Amino acid sequence: MILTEFGGLKISGISAAIPEYVVSVDSFREEFGDENVDKFSQMTGVKNLRKARLDQTAGDLAYAAGADMLSTTGIDRNKVGVLVFVTQKPDYRVPSTAYILHSKLGLAENCLCFDVNLACSGFVYGLSVLASLLKHADCEHGLLLVGDTSSRTISPHDKTMIMLFSDCGSACLLSKEESEAEKMSFAFRSDGTRCNAIITPAGGYKHLQGIGQRYLSSDDIPRSDYEIRMNGMDVFGFSIKDVPDLIIDFLKYKEKNIDDYDYMLLHQANMYIMQQIIRRVKALKDQVPIVIGDYGNTSSCSIPLTIATSIPDSRNAKVLMCGFGAGLSWALADATLPRGMYNNLIEL
């Protein structure tokens, strides 16, 4: 496990933006049948999804979250020196969507901007990248925007995915503070030997043009080459073995217990996977907010969405955040959400 640690930084705001269009899992009964839908809903916990309009991108959702936070908190935009946008659904291939967000948010010219291409581990990785840069930069704030419109690359015939994934954007403001007392720590692992476990075959520069017509994949589900495939067994095994292993290793290294945290904020992969992780790391159910029922799996946004919907701002909250997904990639962040931190959910 690779570790990084930072003092003198604090999370000073989190905002999430979801599309207003709600898709009920029940609406898939005609396509997949009552038994399949009931079984899926029971296993994953998903009841409703949020789906972006065709003209609404991940960048639009992240912008809404960022604009909400910057305008409400009144942060001086000239003091934001780093902008990181984590997404797998950029507005354009070139340039990075971060530049467009920089322009729309009216940030200063002396700002480092770039996109990070990561999926469900993206919030934690993005936060660590931002923290590293902010620690060395001559500025007061860094802005982490995260967004994905996962629904855009899922075959409508893929019942394991189409009823699971939602669209969302989020913003997290990281700020310098004088006190070094509170530390923010990260732990990481990555496994390229399983890079094919979650993959979209076409659309990158290896296969710019794939097969657009849907054909039966190895799991008998019709998909085009532009639609995502997930090896369910590989990903399931990874989620219930490697992810809790990292949590256990991290706690041991830091000489901490899971009870030292007010909350463990897990990527909202699906209910069953989260229950298995909770069981393995011996967390209490009350420590782990679960929002997948109302919002589905929002990929890299699921942790900030969970904070925006479930964590009260009435006291300092010690949190252990854990993201995991495509790559395969998994990471932890040990941080404090300060009392009175800006925390909001908007619909658009």
Add this chain to the structure above:
Amino acid sequence: MVIEHIDILGIEVVLGNSNNESLCVSDYATAAARRLLTNLDIDASQISFLVLCTQTPDYRSPATAFFIQNNLGVGRDCVVVDINSSGTALVTGISILGSMLAESTGGYGILLIGDTLSKQMPGKESNYFGLPVGDGAAAILLRKQESKDSIITESFCCSERYDSIIIPRGAFRNQDPVFFEEDKNLDLTEDHFLRIDERSALGWSSSLSSNPDILNKLISCLRESEPTAVVYNLPAKYWNPGLLQNSEPIRRLYPRECYWGACTPLAVLISELSNSNGLTNCAFICAGEGLSIGFTNLYLDLSHCHITLHSENSGCSLIPGKE
């Protein structure tokens, strides 16, 4: 941004010919990384950070860096990420990897920067700011250790001109029908390839008139870092005169024959200084999409910097390699 306690151990650049459709950025980056690790006798298992900067990833998902991790045999205790960056990739990548490595328990980090620009600008007549385009990647090995030398980086952007260098279609704004209509194939049009509004892009980078503070800051970085050479990623005629003049006799290097995307400044550095040996302090000034402009300086042992040619059947004149 000032990053301390980081050494640059070596650089390997692998350049290919244009229009070799079978090769992707992961191929070039893997080749560059393998040669670098072999030359420096570093085992892949010692790598704790693998950062790829490219604007031509192999896949939409997952990140191409995971394929490279697999190719190289880098272990699981590693941070692996893709950054979407090309013109200022060297500055962005050094800023990210240097700052992460400096704050970590890891020992070595490898920065890979590369593009298959020929896939974004197909055709023999394609040019990027007056230069024919080629493909390639560079690998840079960083080590965390007590070092008296600091890396300085500065980044600026003029994002209101983001559409000066753009691929209008192919991602998720103006999404192609193949994503939401049954049985559609992707029809590639001009909008799926790189479009450059040189007048707009150069209006900013050559004058930097919108904010003289940027120009002054870049000039100040140049003075502060006291480099022995300055490498630019675009030909001399595109730069603000203020960035080309200095009272000190500094050697200035520019691409003259080809533009290889993200790895261009390192290809230029090694091709021009390949006969020199020993430590040198090089500054880099790069500009590109965004629009963005950046500065960094690197202390390099030139005896550990190499260029390799992948093949010789290119239309553009390639840099002679050391091998």
